[in-house]
Amino acid sequence: MKSSTYERARTPAEAAAAVGRQQGAKFLAGGTNLLDLMKLEIETPTHLVDIQDLGLDRIEKTKEGGLRIGAFVSNTALSADARVRRDYAVLTRAIQAGASGQLRNKATTAGNLLQRTRCPYFYDPNMPCNKRKPGSGCAAIGGYSRQLAVVGSSDKCIATYPGDMAQAMRVLDATVETVKADGATRAIPIADFHRLPGDQPEKDNVLEAGELITAVTLPKPIGGKHFYQKVRDRASYAFALVSVAAVIQRDGSGRVSFGGVAHKPWRVAEADAALSLGAKAAAERAFAGATPTEDNRYKITLAERALASVIDQAKA
Amino acid sequence: MSLKADLEMSRRGVLVGGTAVAALTTVPAEGQAPRPAPPAAMPVSLEVNGKRQTLELDTRTTLLDALREHLKLTGTKKGCDHGQCGACTVIVNGERINSCLSLAVQHQGDKVTTIEGLGSPDKLHPMQAAFVKHDGYQCGYCTPGQICSAVAVLDEIKRGVPSHVQADVGKRPTASNAEMRERMSGNICRCGAYSNILDAMTEVAGARA
Numbered sequence: 001m002k003s004s005t006y007e008r009a010r011t012p013a014e015a016a017a018a019v020g021r022q023q024g025a026k027f028l029a030g031g032t033n034l035l036d037l038m039k040l041e042i043e044t045p046t047h048l049v050d051i052q053d054l055g056l057d058r059i060e061k062t063k064e065g066g067l068r069i070g071a072f073v074s075n076t077a078l079s080a081d082a083r084v085r086r087d088y089a090v091l092t093r094a095i096q097a098g099a100s101g102q103l104r105n106k107a108t109t110a111g112n113l114l115q116r117t118r119c120p121y122f123y124d125p126n127m128p129c130n131k132r133k134p135g136s137g138c139a140a141i142g143g144y145s146r147q148l149a150v151v152g153s154s155d156k157c158i159a160t161y162p163g164d165m166a167q168a169m170r171v172l173d174a175t176v177e178t179v180k181a182d183g184a185t186r187a188i189p190i191a192d193f194h195r196l197p198g199d200q201p202e203k204d205n206v207l208e209a210g211e212l213i214t215a216v217t218l219p220k221p222i223g224g225k226h227f228y229q230k231v232r233d234r235a236s237y238a239f240a241l242v243s244v245a246a247v248i249q250r251d252g253s254g255r256v257s258f259g260g261v262a263h264k265p266w267r268v269a270e271a272d273a274a275l276s277l278g279a280k281a282a283a284e285r286a287f288a289g290a291t292p293t294e295d296n297r298y299k300i301t302l303a304e305r306a307l308a309s310v311i312d313q314a315k316a
Numbered sequence: 317m318s319l320k321a322d323l324e325m326s327r328r329g330v331l332v333g334g335t336a337v338a339a340l341t342t343v344p345a346e347g348q349a350p351r352p353a354p355p356a357a358m359p360v361s362l363e364v365n366g367k368r369q370t371l372e373l374d375t376r377t378t379l380l381d382a383l384r385e386h387l388k389l390t391g392t393k394k395g396c397d398h399g400q401c402g403a404c405t406v407i408v409n410g411e412r413i414n415s416c417l418s419l420a421v422q423h424q425g426d427k428v429t430t431i432e433g434l435g436s437p438d439k440l441h442p443m444q445a446a447f448v449k450h451d452g453y454q455c456g457y458c459t460p461g462q463i464c465s466a467v468a469v470l471d472e473i474k475r476g477v478p479s480h481v482q483a484d485v486g487k488r489p490t491a492s493n494a495e496m497r498e499r500m501s502g503n504i505c506r507c508g509a510y511s512n513i514l515d516a517m518t519e520v521a522g523a524r525a
Contacts, residue, residue: 001376003374003375003376004356004375004376005375006358006421028419028422031418031422032399032414032418035378035418036399039397039398048375050422052422076411079477079485080477085485086486089485093480093485096478096479096480096482097480099502100399100402100501100502100503101412101465101469101472101499101501101502102402102405102412102413102414102465102502103414103417103502105411105413106413106417234501236480236497236498236501237501
């Protein structure tokens with residue numbers, strides 16, 4: 001691991017300014033992903049700004065009837081919150097489907113949104129990877145791609161966003177609140193937060209240098225039945241091959257986001273609109289224009305079947 | 317010679333040897349950039365097994381390395397060093413974490429409990445006694461992490477933390493086999509002692525209920 005200096009900021013604006021001011025500085029929240037990558041020298045920050053003392057560890061009601069989740073709220077605390085379990089169960093289910101108990105205790109709301117891909121070529125510094133080293137090429141294309149993206153990918157990158165929590169936030173239409181290095185704040189709809197790889201796969205999301213996530217807000221509850229169906233190689237503690245986050249209403253209408261298939265949580269308006277017509281109709285629309293490899297073509301069938309299972313459970 | 321003195325002696329030997337090798341290989345060539353600044357170091361104070369400890373650490377030092385290499389609490393094990401195996405599990409402020417994926421400087425003022433703090437050979441923690449009784453290990457390398465995790469899992473169930481295997485996340489979980497297996501999935505045992513670990517946990521959970 002490369003040496004880096006360390007400080008604890010006292011306010012969100014101070015933290016953002018500290019990271020914005022210094023080239024190579026990074027925010028440190030739980031550290032479960034960042035430290036892993038620092039040990040492999042895939043991430044080599046020169047300075048760490050710890051955000052644990054910023055008071056961002058609370059979940060509060062918003063005046064619109066929703067919830068405001070502080071950036072530093074742990075995955076465990078968020079999933080265990082009584083209001084989340086009652087009104088946003090898809091979020092509790094998605095979080096509890098990810099990682100291990102130890103990791104969920106340390107992982108944070110903001111950090112989880114920023115989790116980097118688990119593409120094996122991103123993790124192997126001996127291989128080309130446009131995300132890790134822009135311009136070096138993509139070893140995943142034509143390589144071992146069983147776990148990688150089937151839709152929204154580019155000829156530069158077929159990595160997936162690996163997280164579960166964000167899939168639930170996508171169906172709940174969450175908003176990411178930030179403060180920039182100059183102190184300006186903004187609210188980014190979760191739909192626009194993660195990027196597709198395009199020509200700049202090194203950019204996972206739309207955050208600017210020194211821009212700190214301060215909270216994620218959820219709109220008022222939308223009712224319905226909440227599901228997170230995750231399909232993986234082991235029953236527990238494995239990344240999704242495919243996952244389905246869904247909220248389905250009594251009349252069969254609803255919202256669906258697919259995980260493990262793209263560079264961002266994959267929710268398509270036409271697929272939502274076709275949900276009451278069944279899994280086949282919805283999946284056809286969600287995966288129109290998909291560009292799978294021979295090794296991951298199975299994910300499209302798997303996603304449709306996982307959705308069919310969810311729709312069956314909703315009817316039960 | 318005590319074990320602790322042995323550790324100190326061998327560490328010093330390694331450091332001296334390491335310095336000599338470094339000196340041979342890093343003689344700067346003419347015109348080369350000046351030597352980089354020494355690694356950043358910081359004071360850290362934490363409470364480990366009820367005892368206040370103050371250390372001066374390279375900021376890169378993980379909580380795991382601070383416990384093992386600096387405080388000589390070698391009960392906590394380094395397995396994968398990437399948060400995948402759970403051998404390094406300790407309890408911080410009442411919650412289990414992977415000590416390998418946390419910098420020591422993140423834990424200023426925190427209360428850390430390691431396997432050494434749960435019980436002692438003369439006075440075993442009930443979970444330690446149950447692991448012995450049910451043969452919850454073979455080689456024993458993952459065991460300190462398994463036991464710290466198991467103790468925290470029963471506490472999580474008691475506090476009502478939900479899990480992936482609950483049919484209704486609005487309800488309180490119970491210490492069922494399915495619940496404990498799911499919650500222990502971050503602790504890998506290469507010897508495959510899982511069913512015996514589950515027996516040990518079931519006994520402790522039952523004794524508590």
